[in-house]
Amino acid sequence: MVEIELDGEKVAIAEGSMVMHAAEKAGTYIPHFCYHKKLTIAANCRMCLVDIEKAPKPMPACCTPVTQGMVVRTRSDKALKAQKSVMEFLLINHPLDCPICDQGGECQLQDLAVGYGASASRYEEEKRVVLHKDVGPLISMEEMTRCIHCTRCIRFGQEVAGVMELGMIHRGEHSEITTVAGDTIDSELSGNMIDICPVGALTSKPFRYSARTWELSRRKSISPHDSTGANLIVQVKNHRVMRVLPFENEDVNECWIADRDRFSYEALSAPDRLERPMLKQGGEWREVDWQTALEYVANGLQDIEAEHGSASIGALVSPHSTLEELYLAGALVRGLGSGNIDYRLRDAEFDVPAGIRWLGRSIASLSTLDSALIVGSNIRKDQPLFAQRIRQAQRHGGVVCSVNAVQPDWAMPVAHSVVAAPAEWLRALAEIAASVAQMSGGAAPVEGLTPSAASADIARALLQGEQKAILLGNAAAHHSQASRLLALCNWIGEQTGASVGYLTQAANTVGAQWARALPDAGGLHAGQMLSGALKGVLLLNTEPALDSAAGERAVAALAGADMVVTLSPFKTNLDCSDVLLPIAPFTETSGSFVNAEARLQSFHAVVRPLGETRPAWKVLRVLANLMEIPGFEFESSQEVLARINPGGTALVPADLLSNRSDAVVSDVHGAAHEAPVSAAIYQLDGLVRRAPSLQATRDGRAAFGEVQP
Numbered sequence: 054m055v056e057i058e059l060d061g062e063k064v065a066i067a068e069g070s071m072v073m074h075a076a077e078k079a080g081t082y083i084p085h086f087c088y089h090k091k092l093t094i095a096a097n098c099r100m101c102l103v104d105i106e107k108a109p110k111p112m113p114a115c116c117t118p119v120t121q122g123m124v125v126r127t128r129s130d131k132a133l134k135a136q137k138s139v140m141e142f143l144l145i146n147h148p149l150d151c152p153i154c155d156q157g158g159e160c161q162l163q164d165l166a167v168g169y170g171a172s173a174s175r176y177e178e179e180k181r182v183v184l185h186k187d188v189g190p191l192i193s194m195e196e197m198t199r200c201i202h203c204t205r206c207i208r209f210g211q212e213v214a215g216v217m218e219l220g221m222i223h224r225g226e227h228s229e230i231t232t233v234a235g236d237t238i239d240s241e242l243s244g245n246m247i248d249i250c251p252v253g254a255l256t257s258k259p260f261r262y263s264a265r266t267w268e269l270s271r272r273k274s275i276s277p278h279d280s281t282g283a284n285l286i287v288q289v290k291n292h293r294v295m296r297v298l299p300f301e302n303e304d305v306n307e308c309w310i311a312d313r314d315r316f317s318y319e320a321l322s323a324p325d326r327l328e329r330p331m332l333k334q335g336g337e338w339r340e341v342d343w344q345t346a347l348e349y350v351a352n353g354l355q356d357i358e359a360e361h362g363s364a365s366i367g368a369l370v371s372p373h374s375t376l377e378e379l380y381l382a383g384a385l386v387r388g389l390g391s392g393n394i395d396y397r398l399r400d401a402e403f404d405v406p407a408g409i410r411w412l413g414r415s416i417a418s419l420s421t422l423d424s425a426l427i428v429g430s431n432i433r434k435d436q437p438l439f440a441q442r443i444r445q446a447q448r449h450g451g452v453v454c455s456v457n458a459v460q461p462d463w464a465m466p467v468a469h470s471v472v473a474a475p476a477e478w479l480r481a482l483a484e485i486a487a488s489v490a491q492m493s494g495g496a497a498p499v500e501g502l503t504p505s506a507a508s509a510d511i512a513r514a515l516l517q518g519e520q521k522a523i524l525l526g527n528a529a530a531h532h533s534q535a536s537r538l539l540a541l542c543n544w545i546g547e548q549t550g551a552s553v554g555y556l557t558q559a560a561n562t563v564g565a566q567w568a569r570a571l572p573d574a575g576g577l578h579a580g581q582m583l584s585g586a587l588k589g590v591l592l593l594n595t596e597p598a599l600d601s602a603a604g605e606r607a608v609a610a611l612a613g614a615d616m617v618v619t620l621s622p623f624k625t626n627l628d629c630s631d632v633l634l635p636i637a638p639f640t641e642t643s644g645s646f647v648n649a650e651a652r653l654q655s656f657h658a659v660v661r662p663l664g665e666t667r668p669a670w671k672v673l674r675v676l677a678n679l680m681e682i683p684g685f686e687f688e689s690s691q692e693v694l695a696r697i698n699p700g701g702t703a704l705v706p707a708d709l710l711s712n713r714s715d716a717v718v719s720d721v722h723g724a725a726h727e728a729p730v731s732a733a734i735y736q737l738d739g740l741v742r743r744a745p746s747l748q749a750t751r752d753g754r755a756a757f758g759e760v761q762p
Contacts, residue, residue: 054066054067054068055067055068055070055119055120055121055123056121056122057072057075057119057120057121057122057123057124057125058122058123058124058125059072059075059076059079059081059125059127060079060081060125060126060127060128062079064078064079066078066119068119069118070118070119071094071114071115071116071117071118071119072103072105072112072114072115072117072118072119072123072125073085073088073101073114073115074119075119075125076114076125076127077090081127083101083103083114083127084100084101084136084165084168084169085098085100085101085114085115086098086100086143086161086162086165086201086203086251087100087115087203087204087205088101088115089205089208089249091213091307091308091309092205092208092209092212092213092249093208093212094115094116095203095204095208096113096115096116097202097203097204098139098143098201098202098203099113099139100136100139100140100143100165100169101113101114101115101136102114102132102135102136102139103117103125103126103127103132104125104126104127104129104131104132104135105117105123105124105125105126106123106124106125106126111131111132111135114127133169136169137169137170137171139169140165140166140169140170141170141171141174141175143162143201144166144170144174145174145176145180146180146181146198146226147162147180147198147199147201147252148180148196148198148199150196150199151163154196154199154253155193155253155256155257155260155261155262156199156250156252156253156256157253157265157266158265158266158267159266160251160252160253161251161252162201162251162252180198181198181226181227182198183197183198183200183229184197185197186231186232186235187237188232188236188237188238189237189238189239189243189258189749189750189751190258190259190745190746190747190749190750191238191243191244191257191258191259191312191316191746191747191750192238192243192244192246192247192255192256192257192258193255193256193257193258193261194254194255195256196253196254196256197229197230197231197254199252199253199254200229200230200252200254201251201252201254202221202228202230203250203251204221204230205246205249205250205251206219206230206246206249206250206255207219207220207221207230209245209246209249210240210246212448213242213245213309213441213444213445214240214241214242214243214245214441214464215240215433215440215441215444215463215464215465216239216240216464218232218236218238218239218240218243219231219232219238219246220232220233230254237750237751239750239751239752240312240464241311241312241313241433241434241437241734241752242309242311242312242437242438242441243312244257244310244311244312244315244316245299245309245310248298248299248308257296258746259316259319259746260295260296263295264288264290264295264296268290269288269289269290269295269296270288270289270290271286271287271288271289272286272287272288272289272657272659273285273286273287273300273656273657274286274287274639274640274656274657274659275560275639275646275654275655275656276310276311276314276560276646277373277560277561277638277639277646277738277740278311278313278314278317278373278559278560278737278738278740278741279311279313279435279436279437279438279558279559279560279737280412280436280439280556280557280558280559280560280562280563280648280649281305281306281311281416281436281438281439281648281649282305282306282560282646282647282648282649282652282654283299283305283306283309283310283311283314283438284299284300284301284302284305284306284654285297285298285299285300285310285314286298286299286300287318287640287659289659289660292660292661293321293322293660294318294321294640294659294660295318296318297310297314297315297316297317297318298310298315299314299315303417304415304416304417304652305416305417305648305652305654306438307438309438309441310438311437311438312437312747312750313734313735313737313741313744313747316744316746316747317740317741317744317747318640318744319743319744319745319746319747320638320739320740320741320742320743320744321638321640321663321740323623323743325623325624325625325743326622326623326624326663326664327621327622327623327624327625327633327635327666328635328663328664328665328666329341329342329635329664329665330342330343330345330346330347330632330633330634330635330665331346331624331632331633332345332346332349332631332632333630333631333632338627338633343665343667346632346634347634347672347675347676347679348679349632350616350618350632350634350676351676351679351680353589353615353616353631353632354366354389354589354616354680355680357588357589357615357616358389358390358589360588361588361589361615363389363390363391364390364391364392364393364577365391365587365588365589366386366389366391366393366587366588366589366590366591367386367391367393367394367395367576367577367582367586367587367589367590367591368382368383368385368386368393368394368395368590368591368592368593369394369395369396369398369579369582369583369590369591369592369593369595369597369601370382370383370394370395370396370565370570370591370593370594370595371396371398371559371593371594371595371600371738372396372558372559372560372561372562372564372565372570373559373560373561373594373737373738373739374561374565374593374594374669375561375564375639375642375644375645375646375669375670375690376561376564376567376568376644376645376646376647376653376694376697377644377645377670377690377693377694377697378593378594378644378669378670378673379396379561379564379565379568379570379593380568380569380570380693380696380697381669381670381673381674381677381685381687381693382394382570382591382593382673383568383569383570384677384682384684384685385591385673385676385677385682385685386591387573388677388680388682388683388684388685389680389682391576392572392573392574392575392576392577393572393576393577393582393587394569394570394571394572394576395570395571395572395577395578395579395582396562396565396570396571396579397571397578397579398579398583398595398597398600398601398602399527399531399558399600399601399602399729399730399731399732400530400531400535400579400580400602401531401532401533401535401580401602401729401730402532402533402534402535402536403572403578403579403580404535404536404714404716405571406566406711407711407713407714407715408709408710408711408712408713409563409566409567409651409705409709409710409711410530410554410555410557410563410566410711410712411554411555411557411563411649411650411651411705411710411712412524412554412555412556412557412649412650412651413522413524413552413553413554413555413712414522414552414554414650415650416439416442416648416649416650416652417442418520419439419442419443419446419522420442420443420445420446421446421449421451421520422443422446422451422520422521422522423446423450423451423452423517423518423519423520423521424451424452424453424454424514424515424517424518424520424521424522424551425443425446425451425452425453425454425521425522425523425524426454426455426456426485426511426514426515426522426523426524426545426551427443427453427454427455427456427457427524427526427556428455428456428457428478428482428523428524428525428526428529428538428542429456429457429458429475429478429525429526429527429528429529429530429532429538429729430455430457430524430525430526430527430528430529430556431457431461431463431526431528431731432463432524432526432556433461433462433463433464434461434733434734434752435526435527435556435558435731435734436556436649437734439556439649440463440464440465443465444463444464444465447465447466451518452468452469452514452517452518453465453466453467453468454467454468454469454470454510454511454514454515455467455469455470455471456470456471456473456478456481456482456485456511457470457471457472457473457528458472458473458474458475458528458728459472460472468510468514469507469510469511469514470507471484471485471505471507471508471511474728475528475532475728475729478529478532478534478538479534479537479538479541479718479721480502480721480722481508482538482541482542482545483497483498483499483502483541483718483721484502484503484504484505484508485504485508485511485512485515485545486498486499486541486544486545486548487499487502487503487504487508488504488508488509488511488512488513489512489515489516489545489548489549490548491504491509491512492512492513492516493516493548495548498541498544498718499718499719499720499721502721512545512549515545515549515551516549519550521549521550521551521552522551522552522553522554523542523545523546523551523552523553523554524554524555524556525538525539525542525553525554525555525556526555526556526731527556527558527729527731527732528729528731529555529729530555530557530558531602531729531730531731532729533729536714536715536716537714537716537718539553539712539714539716540714540715540716540717540718541718543712543713543714544718553712554649554712555649555712556649557649558731558732558737559737559738560646560648561646561647562649563647563648563649563651563705564645564646564647564653567647567697567705567709568697579601580602580603583597583601583602583603583606583607583610583611584603584606584607584610585610585611585613585614587611587614588614588615588616589614589615589616589618590611590614590616590617590618591618591620592611592617592618592619592620592621592626592630593620593669594620594621594622594636594669594739595621596621596625596626596739597611597626597629598626599732599736599742600732600738601730602730608626608628608629609629611626611629612628612629614629616631616632617629617630617631617632618630618631618632618634619632619633619634620634620636620669620672620673621633621634621635621636621739622635622636622637622638622666622739623739623743625739634672635664635665635666635667636666636667636668636669636672637658637662637666637667637668637669638740639656640658640659640660641658641659641660641661641662641663641666641668642658642662642668642669642670642690643655643656643657643658643668643689643690643691644656644668644670644690645690645694647705650704651704651705651710652703652704653698653702653703653704653705655691655694668690670687670690670693673685674687733752733755733756734752734756735747735748735750735752735753735756736756
């Protein structure tokens with residue numbers, strides 16, 4: 054540790070730190086533009102000049118290392134004069150368009166100009182003009198004349214997103230930030246560039262000119278998409294969601310969110326929002342009141358139970374639903390005497406897990422891995438924020454390996470990879486296990502295999518270092534030999550000291566297991582229910598044609614049931630449903646999600662429900678009350694949560710978590726019957742599918758074959 058004097062106060066800071074880091078530790082604000090705590094130091098704005106004793110001139114705090122006994126003054130006349138001079142230079146070419154600038158009210162330059170700018174400019178020459186660029190449907194670069202060349206956006210692309218999509222061309226006053234070749238910005242994390250831009254050069258294209266920052270209410274929420282559980286600030290005006298920003302949580306999403314977390318709010322105003330209950334009568338849909346709809350459903354389910362037995366009723370539920378909704382859906386089905394409920398719509402194997410399958414380690418620890426083996430995943434698109442953390446680990450020397458059907462571009466170097474058809478993944482893992490056994494002097498789980506060179510390289514990487522992880526992706530979880538893949542990964546993990554876990558597909562995949570959204574012994578699993586084995590079906594927040602491995606076959610099978618009830622925020626499943634009940638999306642209800650690391654995060658509604666929409670937990674409770682099922686006396690979602698989590702823990706109890714598999718792997722032959730089903734990045738759930746800006750991106754169009762992925 055080094056001790057310095059900062060504005061008369063002693064500050065102890067780690068050797069190698071910069072003056073800016075010492076100021077942050079002491080709670081002293083030094084004005085800056087180009088410095089960002091998550092990016093490398095560029096030192097090109099010079100706004101952070103400070104007065105350092107014995108230095109002949111003011112020094113930039115962001116790139117001046119601390120030394121023992123250093124004396125720093127951030128508010129001396131020398132420092133303030135230097136900072137005001139820099140501000141004057143920055144404003145020479147900056148347009149004075151604050152009244153119409155979309156960044157007005159939350160602009161770093163605007164804020165600092167109040168304290169460090171002059172009341173008038175000494176310059177009368179014409180200001181420079183930079184032409185606008187079209188970089189896609191998410192980011193607006195219409196006013197690049199405002200750019201102050203802090204290069205935060207460039208460094209973010211290089212260091213965090215892993216793709217240098219922006220760069221600076223020319224010199225002096227002709228310098229400009231551009232995509233150079235006129236390309237679009239296609240990173241799945243690109244929206245974070247809007248947040249870190251300190252001026253109004255990069256703004257949100259969907260939000261542009263729709264509201265002023267001071268008109269917006271700010272409310273906390275949790276992302277309902279992938280398994281990160283990113284913390285959000287949802288900004289609201291007149292009971293309408295206008296914008297979504299990251300809420301900083303260093304343990305979960307740091308200060309970033311993925312583009313689907315940021316822009317999926319557009320779907321909340323989609324033209325197919327369901328605002329009132331609807332019944333299909335004579336092949337025609339008509340709106341009815343809640344009492345009529347709920348009585349119709351309750352009577353219909355009771356008639357099916359009387360005629361065909363309770364085993365003919367089941368629920369197919371989405372892992373994007375809240376913990377409370379999943380629990381009540383299961384309680385409703387079980388209250389009718391059925392054990393048919395499942396969230397695993399995309400799975401091909403339905404073994405009974407030993408415990409709740411999860412990440413196997415904390416999310417934050419992904420940033421410090423020495424080696425990682427990723428099996429059956431396009432992690433960059435499936436879990437963008439996990440990929441970002443592993444990218445940081447790789448930048449600091451970590452080795453990334455993969456077993457995949459193809460090796461997609463993860464925007465980071467993959468040191469060793471085995472590319473094989475999904476039917477060959479079992480053999481690929483067995484070869485890695487054989488290599489580990491050879492190197493450690495043990496017996497391999499599958500005898501008689503000759504490992505490939507790539508398998509040996511992966512084994513060698515996993516045997517080195519201290520922090521190691523084997524991570525199974527969505528395709529591995531949906532694989533027809535999923536339990537055997539897990540068993541081999543467990544063996545490799547035990548021999549190498551690596552943690553083993555699932556990246557997990559959805560916001561509440563772990564929560565769905567905790568809420569027992571799984572079939573009871575003798576109950577039907579999702580594959581059986583989707584093939585037409587039920588007479589009465591509840592579809593909670595899911596669209597089987599798009600959310601299940603069966604696809605369109607599921608719609609045809611479900612259409613043969615006596616009654617299909619869809620609980621959804623949207624007018625969907627019209628071909629197979631008999632009743633549509635409008636339930637609230639995550640912004641209009643309270644609830645909880647459990648992310649991949651088994652962290653429970655609860656949230657409240659940020660706007661009132663649209664039309665006659667109701668929270669799904671309330672709909673399920675009233676439905677159970679109409680059918681006189683006991684145990685549904687809940688007055689709030691918090692009471693439901695207390696039933697699931699009586700201890701009030703912030704994490705799922707450790708004794709419930711287990712990635713163990715009892716499957717025996719003695720033979721690696723026997724191909725998977727079908728390729729595992731995984732959703733494209735902007736096809737994951739109903740919200741992202743209905744967000745026009747996301748669908749207009751390169752990734753969105755690629756899902757429909759409009760551009761080559």
